[in-house]
Amino acid sequence: MRAFARLLDCLAYTQSRNRKLALLGHYFRSAPDPDRGWALAALTDGVPIRMPLRRMLSDLVGRFIDPVLYRLSRDYVGDTAETVSLLWPDHPVELAPPSTLASTAMSRARGGDAGEKSKQLSLDFTPTPTLSPQGGGELRGAHLLHRKELGASSLVEREFEEGLIGHNSAEAEPASLSLGNVIREMASGTTAERTERLGRLLNQLDASGRWALLKLLGGAPRVGVSARLARTALAECYGRDVSEIEEIWHALEPPYLDLFAWLDGRAERPDPGSKPVFRPVMLAHPVEDDDWPKLAAEDFVAEWKWDGIRVQVAARGGDVRMFSRQGDDISGAFPEIRSAFQGHDCVVDGELLIMRDGSIAPFNDLQQRLNRKAVTAKMMTAYPPHVRLYDLLFDGPDDLRTLPFTERRARLETWHARHHPPLTDVSPLVPFQTFDELNALWSSARAEGIEGLMLKRRDSTYQAGRIKGQWFKWKRAALTLDCVLMYAQRGSGKRSSYYSDYTFGVWTQDADGERLLVPVGKAYSGFTDEELLLLDRWVRDNTTETFGPVRAVEPGLVFEVAFDSVQSSTRHKSGVAMRFPRIHRIRWDKPVAEADTLETVLRLMSGASQAVGRDAPPA
Amino acid sequence: MASVSPPVDSWLYPSDAGLYCEPGDFYIDPHRSVERAVITHGHSDHARSGHGAVLATHETIEIMKVRYGDDCAGAFQPLALGTPISINGVSVRLVPAGHILGSAQVVIEWAGKRAVISGDYKRAADPTCAPFELVPCDVFVTEATFALPVFRHEKAEHEVEKLLGSMAAEPDRTHLIGAYNLGKCQRMIRVIRDAGYDAPIYLHGAVIALTELYQRLGIELGDLRPATTTDAKSLRGGIVMCPPSALGDRWSRRFGDPVNAFASGWMRVRGRARQHGVELPLVVSDHVDWPELIATVTEVGAEDIWVTHGREDALVHYLATLGLKARALALVGCEEEAE
Numbered sequence: 001m002r003a004f005a006r007l008l009d010c011l012a013y014t015q016s017r018n019r020k021l022a023l024l025g026h027y028f029r030s031a032p033d034p035d036r037g038w039a040l041a042a043l044t045d046g047v048p049i050r051m052p053l054r055r056m057l058s059d060l061v062g063r064f065i066d067p068v069l070y071r072l073s074r075d076y077v078g079d080t081a082e083t084v085s086l087l088w089p090d091h092p093v094e095l096a097p098p099s100t101l102a103s104t105a106m107s108r109a110r111g112g113d114a115g116e117k118s119k120q121l122s123l124d125f126t127p128t129p130t131l132s133p134q135g136g137g138e139l140r141g142a143h144l145l146h147r148k149e150l151g152a153s154s155l156v157e158r159e160f161e162e163g164l165i166g167h168n169s170a171e172a173e174p175a176s177l178s179l180g181n182v183i184r185e186m187a188s189g190t191t192a193e194r195t196e197r198l199g200r201l202l203n204q205l206d207a208s209g210r211w212a213l214l215k216l217l218g219g220a221p222r223v224g225v226s227a228r229l230a231r232t233a234l235a236e237c238y239g240r241d242v243s244e245i246e247e248i249w250h251a252l253e254p255p256y257l258d259l260f261a262w263l264d265g266r267a268e269r270p271d272p273g274s275k276p277v278f279r280p281v282m283l284a285h286p287v288e289d290d291d292w293p294k295l296a297a298e299d300f301v302a303e304w305k306w307d308g309i310r311v312q313v314a315a316r317g318g319d320v321r322m323f324s325r326q327g328d329d330i331s332g333a334f335p336e337i338r339s340a341f342q343g344h345d346c347v348v349d350g351e352l353l354i355m356r357d358g359s360i361a362p363f364n365d366l367q368q369r370l371n372r373k374a375v376t377a378k379m380m381t382a383y384p385p386h387v388r389l390y391d392l393l394f395d396g397p398d399d400l401r402t403l404p405f406t407e408r409r410a411r412l413e414t415w416h417a418r419h420h421p422p423l424t425d426v427s428p429l430v431p432f433q434t435f436d437e438l439n440a441l442w443s444s445a446r447a448e449g450i451e452g453l454m455l456k457r458r459d460s461t462y463q464a465g466r467i468k469g470q471w472f473k474w475k476r477a478a479l480t481l482d483c484v485l486m487y488a489q490r491g492s493g494k495r496s497s498y499y500s501d502y503t504f505g506v507w508t509q510d511a512d513g514e515r516l517l518v519p520v521g522k523a524y525s526g527f528t529d530e531e532l533l534l535l536d537r538w539v540r541d542n543t544t545e546t547f548g549p550v551r552a553v554e555p556g557l558v559f560e561v562a563f564d565s566v567q568s569s570t571r572h573k574s575g576v577a578m579r580f581p582r583i584h585r586i587r588w589d590k591p592v593a594e595a596d597t598l599e600t601v602l603r604l605m606s607g608a609s610q611a612v613g614r615d616a617p618p619a
Numbered sequence: 620m621a622s623v624s625p626p627v628d629s630w631l632y633p634s635d636a637g638l639y640c641e642p643g644d645f646y647i648d649p650h651r652s653v654e655r656a657v658i659t660h661g662h663s664d665h666a667r668s669g670h671g672a673v674l675a676t677h678e679t680i681e682i683m684k685v686r687y688g689d690d691c692a693g694a695f696q697p698l699a700l701g702t703p704i705s706i707n708g709v710s711v712r713l714v715p716a717g718h719i720l721g722s723a724q725v726v727i728e729w730a731g732k733r734a735v736i737s738g739d740y741k742r743a744a745d746p747t748c749a750p751f752e753l754v755p756c757d758v759f760v761t762e763a764t765f766a767l768p769v770f771r772h773e774k775a776e777h778e779v780e781k782l783l784g785s786m787a788a789e790p791d792r793t794h795l796i797g798a799y800n801l802g803k804c805q806r807m808i809r810v811i812r813d814a815g816y817d818a819p820i821y822l823h824g825a826v827i828a829l830t831e832l833y834q835r836l837g838i839e840l841g842d843l844r845p846a847t848t849t850d851a852k853s854l855r856g857g858i859v860m861c862p863p864s865a866l867g868d869r870w871s872r873r874f875g876d877p878v879n880a881f882a883s884g885w886m887r888v889r890g891r892a893r894q895h896g897v898e899l900p901l902v903v904s905d906h907v908d909w910p911e912l913i914a915t916v917t918e919v920g921a922e923d924i925w926v927t928h929g930r931e932d933a934l935v936h937y938l939a940t941l942g943l944k945a946r947a948l949a950l951v952g953c954e955e956e957a958e
Contacts, residue, residue: 012889013898065768066940072933073769077888086769086887207771207887490867492896497867536869548894 001177001205003031004039005212011223015492020225025237028260035179037255038216040234044227045329046219047254049187053218056195057084060202064093081218084202085210092203177204179216180255186217228326238263243280243464246327250314251275274317278327279347279393279401280464281312284454284471291472292435300455301405302430302438305473306388307363307451307565307579308353309370313337313387314394315344322352333372334385340423346415347394348387349462351427353449355386360449362567363579388427389416390454393462401462408462451564451579452476478562479604480584481506482595484517485557488539490549491524498532499539499551500524502583504559505574508598517555518574520601521563526583535586558587558595566605576601624731627758627923631727631734633948638736638760640727643709645674647725647736657711659738660722661686661801664928674698676713678721678836682801685832700749716740717751718905719802720833726754734758735919741904742911743772746809747802747838751915759921760948763929764906765884772884772908775810778901782858783814785878785899790856793874794899797863797881800826802905804860805833807882808840811858821846821854823861823870830860851875867896884908916943 007027014020024043028036041047061070061084070087077083175181185197198217202210215221228242231249235242240263251272252259261267287295310325320338322331331338334352354361354369361383369375369383392412393401400408409429416426430453432438442453452475460470483504491500501524505517527535538557545552562584569577576598630641637649645655652669659665659675661682666675668691673680677697684691698704700723703712713723718739725736735756742751765772786794798804804826811820819842822830827845834840846859851873865871866879881897884904892900907915916924916938924945926934931947938945 013892013900015896015898066937068936069768069933072930072936073767076767076930077769078890082889083769086771090771490896497869497871540869 001179001182001209001212002173003027004035004042004179004216005205005208007039008212008215008221008223009208011225012221015224017229020229021233021236024225024230024233028234029237032178033180033257033260034183034255037257037260038179038183040230040256041254042216042219042221043223043225043230045254047183047216049183049217051186051194051217052191053214054080056191056198057081057214059195060084060199061087064089081214082211085207085214088202088207088210090206174204177201177209182213182216183255226326227328231327234263244269246278246280248272248277249327250277250321250323250329276314276316276319276321276347278312278314278321278323278329280327281310281325281349282391282462282464282471283325283466284456284473285466285468287455287472287474294469295435295455295472297432297434297438299457299459301409301458302432303390303427303454303456304430304450305452305454305475306351306353306360306427307449308351308360308366308388310349311352311387312347312349312393313341314347315341316347317345318343320344330370333369333375335375336380336385336423337387340387340421344419344421345394345396346392348389348412349391349393350387350389350424353386353388354383356384364567364569364571364577385423387424389424390427391462404459404461405456406458476564478564478580478584479566480560480562481520481601481604482558482587482590483520483561484555484592484595485539485553485559486517486519486555488535488551488553495532498536500532500536502535502559504561506596506598506601508574518598519572520566520574520576520598521561521572521578521581523559523561523581523583526562527586531586555592558590558592559583560585560587566601568605574598574601576605627732627734630729631758638948640709640729642729643706643711643727645706648738655706656692657725658683659716659725659736660718662719662739665738668692672696674711676700676721676723679723680721681832681836682721682829685828686801714752714754715749717742717745717748720748720805720836720838722748722802724752724754726756732757734760735921736760737762737915739764739906740915741907742915743774745775745806745905746813747806747833753915753918755918755920757921758923758925759916759919760925760927761912761916761934762906763912763926763931763934765904765908766912766926766930766934768909768933770884770887770908771910772887772904773902775806775903776814778882778903779807779810779814782811782880782899782901783816785880786856786858789878793854793857793859793877795859795861795866795871795874795877795879796901797861797866797879797883797895797897798826799883799905800862801829803882803903804862805830805838805840806905807901807903808843808860809838812839812841816858817841818857819844821849821857821859823847823859823865825862825865826860863895913937916945917941 007023010023011020014023027039031039038047057080065087073087074080074083077086182201185201186194189197201213205213231245232242235245245259248270252270258267258270262269312323314321314323320331320341321329322334322337324330352366354365365383369379369385389412392408392415395411395415400411413426416424430438430441432441438453452473455472455474457470483506485502486505487503488499489501491498501522503519503522505519507515508518510516539551539553542554542556543551544554561578561581563578563581565579566576567579568575571577632639636646636651636653638647640647645657646653647657648659648665649656649670650667654671656670656672657674658679661679663686666679666683668683668687670692672694673683673692674696675698680695680697698713700713700715703710708729710728712726714726716722716724716738718741722738722740724738724740727734727736733756735754735758737760739762740751744750782794796807798807808820808830821844823846830840830843846854854874859874863881863883866881871877878898879896880899880901881892881895882901882903884902884906885891886897886900887902912934922944924938924943925948926945927948935945935947
């Protein structure tokens with residue numbers, strides 16, 4: 001537990017991605033099996049033990065601390081696991097359940113001397129009588145001692161003793177505290193039994209160990225490491241490509257002994273067999289001006305780029321999984337999609353959308369269903385999902401990824417015509433002869449739900465990552481609006497000393513006709529390092545209020561903000577939000593009164609054709 | 620026949636300017652200008668400028684002069700620790716509080732009762748000041764800065780080991796240590812010296828004057844140099860002391876990619892450390908932690924405990940469960956200690 005606790009501690013306080021990779025890599029290569037596998041589980045999909053941890057903890061804590069103090073502490077710290085890890089006494093506490101407490105304590109006390117007895121009875125935070133030379137054994141009497149001049153030396157001694165117990169890291173940790181052992185202990189038994197075991201474990205650990213234990217069991221350690229970063233670190237420290245791990249990841253189970261055996265070179269790469277697994281996704285490059293001369297229209301097919309999230313659905317052996325582009329399993333939030341593919345044997349690539357009566361809902365609606373472990377019936381009715389298919393990677397046992405796009409596309413159409421899973425359709429190809437014709441077609445197309453166009457080389461095989469020259473995304477030329485800087489927030493990592501995240505707004509009028517600014521978006525890119533220095537200085541010089549890392553500023557600086565589209569949003573007071581906003585230009589010269597208004601923004605949103613311009617390809 | 624003493628709160632009570640001793644006609648740590656003030660220690664929420672006369676330890680007076688100027692009070696009267704004097708028949712004595720250099724508890728005796736105003740205090744060892752002395756009393760006035768059971772400070776020596784470990788692991792990065800510029804900063808330097816580190820330690824401009832005062836008052840702090848006039852490259856791998864507000868501020872950019880450390884009792888809580896962008900939290904405090912606080916208020920044996928700034932709700936509640944009489948002393952103008 002000590003090495004794992006150290007790892008979590010370091011990760012939590014480190015902002016640099018490279019340093020996090022190094023810390024993880026060092027741990028994975030030095031920790032023993034199965035500990036490192038359980039650690040990997042804690043940082044990715046969680047340790048598969050279910051128990052009412054919160055209730056067990058409040059049961060344990062209630063035995064030695066006043067409930068009001070516990071509540072006040074929890075309110076201050078803001079996290080149950082951390083509160084318990086900090087509250088837990090550093091000297092072992094007697095944890096017999098309340099009913100048996102008295103008899104246990106008495107039988108123990110009979111054997112020990114007075115000092116020992118007091119220590120075992122120390123169920124609350126009354127100072128132990130060792131503080132007072134006169135008070136040995138008289139726990140609740142300690143504060144009654146009157147007019148006795150007591151030096152500080154007794155306190156220092158106590159500290160010294162605790163210091164030795166708490167911090168002697170040279171001493172080897174008992175095997176009972178290994179991650180493997182802890183998991184084994186906590187994996188079975190009644191809640192009551194597991195509560196007692198958990199108490200005994202907490203008694204043997206220091207504050208950071210207790211925190212690590214509770215994060216191991218409770219999940220979501222929040223140390224700034226995504227599941228993908230953990231897998232990347234694992235791959236990199238063994239000199240492997242992360243896709244090699246991703247391809248088999250979802251067929252593996254904690255503590256991943258077979259995975260580590262392969263990485264160590266002791267075994268073959270684990271075979272996913274009949275389980276649905278993630279296949280690394282093929283991505284596109286944005287098409288640049290100097291790409292056009294090199295592209296021949298006849299070599300490409302075009303399809304719409306829908307404004308949802310890219311997903312992969314894998315169905316095999318009676319199980320169905322849906323993965324994000326990063327390989328995270330998001331099936332739990334979309335049971336409808338799982339049942340739609342039930343019984344199939346395939347891997348498809350598509351866009352996840354919210355679809356009502358055949359039309360695509362704004363991206364904001366999709367966001368309501370993302371990042372959830374479970375979903376309510378109400379959510380399912382209000383935000384019905386749909387998968388629009390782009391590609392077929394596996395048809396039964398056949399791996400189609402080495403086939404050219406056109407052949408895969410034919411297989412996709414045939415497959416879909418035959419099986420037609422509900423809540424799916426095939427994204428249509430957009431027929432064209434020349435890029436100019438395509439451009440014209442796009443201009444007249446209805447913009448709803450379309451984020452751009454995809455150009456895919458007819459002979460492109462399906463390969464992991466962004467392969468040069470194969471797939472291109474052709475996005476609209478951005479829309480721009482002049483917005484006024486309202487708030488600035490400190491960045492993180494290298495930018496932690498800079499106000500680098502900007503919230504900006506446009507003008508509107510309140511009920512009395514007064515002009516005021518309402519926020520429409522937030523951006524943290526699109527400017528140079530030199531500009532960042534100037535912006536940072538401007539923010540500091542024009543601050544009106546400070547809220548932790550955020551500063552409100554005078555309305556005094558205009559940004560020309562570029563964005564892809566405007567959608568309705570409940571997050572902003574203005575009722576609208578920009579998609580993909582970035583700072584296009586800093587208008588140091590422009591008076592704020594001349595910035596755009598909410599009416600302009602709303603017009604952009606309602607207009608059927610929101611494109612006011614786009615990069616025209618050369619003929 | 621035993622005479623009945625008047626209750627302490629009939630002659631010692633909070634008023635608009637702060638805690639007031641009526642028969643002695645003086646205030647303790649007043650937050651407004653008054654004629655006569657007894658000052659426990661030099662932190663700005665206790666020692667303010669503009670009083671008519673100030674009674675304090677020699678060190679506290681020197682600290683006030685450095686912070687506010689030589690004429691920041693009409694008159695100064697230094698009082699040695701442990702020596703009682705009489706003010707209008709009220710006996711006043713200063714005893715060590717163990718908080719920072721010069722910090723004292725004010726022991727007031729009148730009409731057969733004794734009140735101890737402890738100011739800010741700690742029980743842990745601190746090589747830069749005299750250790751806290753326990754004075755049994757009838758009324759004990761205590762701070763409650765860290766009055767929640769989640770607060771248990773580490774030993775400073777242990778945290779300095781952690782610092783030196785981090786320096787060994789990251790030899791190319793400068794370690795910036797944010798520490799309150801009076802007390803914490805100098806204590807950290809002293810403990811770092813005691814751990815055997817004798818290379819120069821560099822100082823942010825805001826900590827120089829008080830650190831030099833500590834040296835003049837006899838605290839050995841070794842080779843100290845200003846950080847700002849030193850070539851940033853030669854600081855690589857070294858230690859720079861700065862006020863917490865300088866961490867992540869523009870000033871810190873000169874050090875490239877420093878390790879931000881913060882020495883404070885608040886660092887025990889992860890959220891607080893992450894909020895400051897701290898990479899190396901050092902849980903070192905000049906205040907009592909929860910066990911020390913409970914130990915102290917019980918050991919003084921007071922019949923009445925008055926709780927000042929901090930988390931007085933938790934402390935008052937808990938002392939009541941122990942059968943102790945405790946109440947919050949609402950001292951207007953005492954904000955959270957900027958530790």
